[in-house]
Every structure is written in C-alpha cells, then in structure tokens.
Amino acid sequence: MALASNARIQLVAETLENYAQRGVFRGFSRGPVRNGKAAFKMIWHREQTFELIFDAQKNTLRFPLVLPNISANSAMYQELKLFIATQHAEELPEHRRIDRTRAQIQPSNRGRKVALAAQIVDGDDAYATRKLIHLVHEIFLTFLFDGKYFDYLVETFELDPDKM
Numbered sequence: 001m002a003l004a005s006n007a008r009i010q011l012v013a014e015t016l017e018n019y020a021q022r023g024v025f026r027g028f029s030r031g032p033v034r035n036g037k038a039a040f041k042m043i044w045h046r047e048q049t050f051e052l053i054f055d056a057q058k059n060t061l062r063f064p065l066v067l068p069n070i071s072a073n074s075a076m077y078q079e080l081k082l083f084i085a086t087q088h089a090e091e092l093p094e095h096r097r098i099d100r101t102r103a104q105i106q107p108s109n110r111g112r113k114v115a116l117a118a119q120i121v122d123g124d125d126a127y128a129t130r131k132l133i134h135l136v137h138e139i140f141l142t143f144l145f146d147g148k149y150f151d152y153l154v155e156t157f158e159l160d161p162d163k164m
Contacts, residue, residue, distance in 0.1 A: 004056075005036040005056040005057070006033075008054075008056045008125050009033055009036075009038040009054060009056060011125050011126055012038065012040075012054045012061070012125050012126070012129050013030055013038070013040065015125075015126045015129040015130060016028060016040055016042070016052070016129065016133075019042075019133060020042065024044070024133075024137075025042040025043060025044050026042075026043040026044065026047070027041075027042060027043035027049075028040070028041070028042045028043075029041050029042075031051075035057070036055065036056040036057040037053060037054065037055045037056070037057075038053070038054045038056075039051060039052070039053050039054075040052045040053075040054070044136075045136070045137075045140040046140070046153075046157040046159065048157070050063055050065075050066070050136070051063065051064060051065070052132075054125070054129075059119060059120040059121075059123075060117055060118065060119055060120065061117070061118040061120065061125075061128055061129060061132050062115065062116070062117040062118070063115060063116045063117075063132070063136065064113070064115050065113050065114070065115060066107075066114050066115060066116050066136055066139065067080075067113075067114040067139070067156075068112065068113055068114075068156060069112055069152075069156055070109065070112055070113075070114050070152075071109075071112055072109040072110075072112075076148075076149060076152065077107075077109055077114065079143075079148075080107060080114065080139070080143060081107055083138075083139070083142075083143045084105060084106070084107055084116075084135065084139075087105070087135055087138065088100050088104070088105075098131045098135065099127075100121070101121060101122060102120075102121055102122045102124055102127050102128070102131075103118050103119065103120055103121055103122075103124075103127060103128035103131050103132070104118070104119045104121060105117070105118045105119075105131065105132060105135055106119075116132065116135065116136065118131065118132045
C-alpha cells in the first residue's frame with residue numbers, strides 16, 4: 001500500500017513539476033510526505049504562495065487557501081460556487097470541463113478563507129491535479145477579472161490598478 005501511495009505522490013509531483021518547468025509557477029517545492037499525505041508549495045498568481053496537499057488515502061487534493069477575505073454569506077462566495085459548478089457542466093467542451101466521473105471539485109469557506117478540494121473519483125491523480133490547477137487559474141484570470149471583483153483583486157493582493 002505504501003508503495004502505491006508513493007507512486008501516486010510521485011505522479012502528482014511530476015504533474016506539478018511540469019507546470020513549474022513551463023513557467024506557470026514562479027517557484028515550486030515538495031514538502032514532507034507522511035502517512036500517504038504530501039504537501040507541495042508553489043508561487044503563483046499575484047506572487048502568492050499556494051499550498052497543495054495530496055492525500056492518497058482519501059483520494060483528495062486540497063488547496064487550503066485560494067482566496068482570503070471572502071465571507072461565506074457574501075454574494076461573491078455564492079457566485080464563486082456557481083462559477084465552480086459551471087466548470088463541471090456538460091455543455092462545456094470536453095477539454096475545458098471537469099468530468100464529474102473523474103474528479104469533483106468543491107469550495108469551502110472557513111474563517112473567510114476559501115479552500116478548494118478535489119475528490120479523485122476514478123483514480124486518475126494526474127487528471128484531477130491538472131483540473132484543479134486549471135480551475136484555480138480560471139478563478140484568477142476569469143472570475144476575478146470580471147468587473148465585479150476587480151476591486152477585491154486590487155485590495156486583497158495590494159495591486160496597482162494602473163499596472164494591470
């Protein structure tokens with residue numbers, strides 16, 4: 001069982017390293033592995049450090065913090081949940097859709113911190129990893145750039161709006 005977990009962790013690591021080598025992440029490192037859980041860190045959108053935790057025992061990938069300072073009762077969080085749900089829609093082309101029979105990604109909000117978790121349904125860890133990475137990318141490049149959340153983006157990540 002440990003060997004299978006180690007092979008799966010290696011596959012997730014290689015998938016993430018591929019993104020780092022292509023310049024998607026500005027920095028990437030592997031953290032400790034304990035009891036089938038592996039942690040990875042990457043510097044990504046808005047120079048933020050993202051932590052990704054892969055749990056081979058539970059078949060999950062989880063970003064504990066994707067977006068800070070969002071109330072669970074806010075319209076923004078409700079719209080984010082809808083945005084994420086639409087990424088699973090059958091109407092999307094197959095290459096853009098998150099296939100529910102392969103991976104299911106859900107947000108959660110605790111203490112105004114939005115997390116994302118992917119449940120790996122069919123055992124394809126690389127697919128779930130890629131889809132979770134793509135979803136975070138879509139959140140930053142599409143959802144947040146929607147005119148409604150531009151102020152959140154500027155304030156939360158201390159950006160200069162004239163340089164965006």
